[in-house]
Amino acid sequence: MLSPVRPAVLLVDDDITLLSILSRRVARAGFEVETARSGSAALRALEQRWPALIVVDLMMPGMDGFELCRRIKLVADLPIIVLSAVDESEAKVSALELYAEDYVTKPFDPDELIARIARVLRRSGTGSPQITLDGGDVTVDLATRLVTTAGGTQQLTRTESRLLQVLAGAADRVVPTDELLDRVWSDADGADPSYLWVTVRRLRRKIEPDPDAPRYLLTERGIGYRLTSGTTTAASRA
Numbered sequence: 001m002l003s004p005v006r007p008a009v010l011l012v013d014d015d016i017t018l019l020s021i022l023s024r025r026v027a028r029a030g031f032e033v034e035t036a037r038s039g040s041a042a043l044r045a046l047e048q049r050w051p052a053l054i055v056v057d058l059m060m061p062g063m064d065g066f067e068l069c070r071r072i073k074l075v076a077d078l079p080i081i082v083l084s085a086v087d088e089s090e091a092k093v094s095a096l097e098l099y100a101e102d103y104v105t106k107p108f109d110p111d112e113l114i115a116r117i118a119r120v121l122r123r124s125g126t127g128s129p130q131i132t133l134d135g136g137d138v139t140v141d142l143a144t145r146l147v148t149t150a151g152g153t154q155q156l157t158r159t160e161s162r163l164l165q166v167l168a169g170a171a172d173r174v175v176p177t178d179e180l181l182d183r184v185w186s187d188a189d190g191a192d193p194s195y196l197w198v199t200v201r202r203l204r205r206k207i208e209p210d211p212d213a214p215r216y217l218l219t220e221r222g223i224g225y226r227l228t229s230g231t232t233t234a235a236s237r238a
Helices: 016-028 039-048 065-075 089-098 110-124 158-169 177-184 193-207
Strands: 008-012 032-036 053-057 080-084 102-105 130-133 138-141 146-149 152-155 217-220 224-227
Touching: 008 016, 008 039, 016 032, 016 110, 032 039, 039 065, 053 065, 053 110, 065 080, 065 089, 080 110, 089 102, 102 110, 146 193, 158 177, 158 193, 158 224, 177 193, 177 224, 193 217
Parallel strands: 008 032, 008 053, 053 080, 080 102
Antiparallel strands: 130 138, 138 146, 146 152, 217 224
């Protein structure tokens, strides 16, 4: 199995009372929690560590949530849930279209936010920004889209990173081709199976010791693909 993780969530809000309440509730739900009271503090926290998901209040003094989300998305494709005390459709649509996976209007029940965090992480494919294979022989940082092997470090494309996220979320289980196409490529892309085949070949060149005899990214002919920890060496070739 892939290494178990406790997904980290960064909560960003200038309301210290709300931050205290949310951090306790989210931690009890099984997440690691970090907090920041401003956009600049959040960016400083991200210099040290990338979480699995970020919750951002839109209406903060100084750097507001929109600007913080914009800066985050420039460097990492992390899932974001935005909070706002104003349920304005224009703000909601803008946030969802530009940056966010979900939108929560204040006041709200903390349990609702926890449920939305879990749902967004499931949709993203993994609750962890890092995948470890063979006990560390291969590490993939999904936040920065970097893969490190004995041969060095390489950059993943956004599509390669999304594909790994989905496969890691179903660790050691087969994900059907149709599901991968639906979750990795948008409808506008007009994706077909050839997109998936090409992306799998590129990924294998980056993560496999021998791309022609894959250990991690395995083909289940006629069904789909499976990501393993590397303990299973028998594999089909794409």
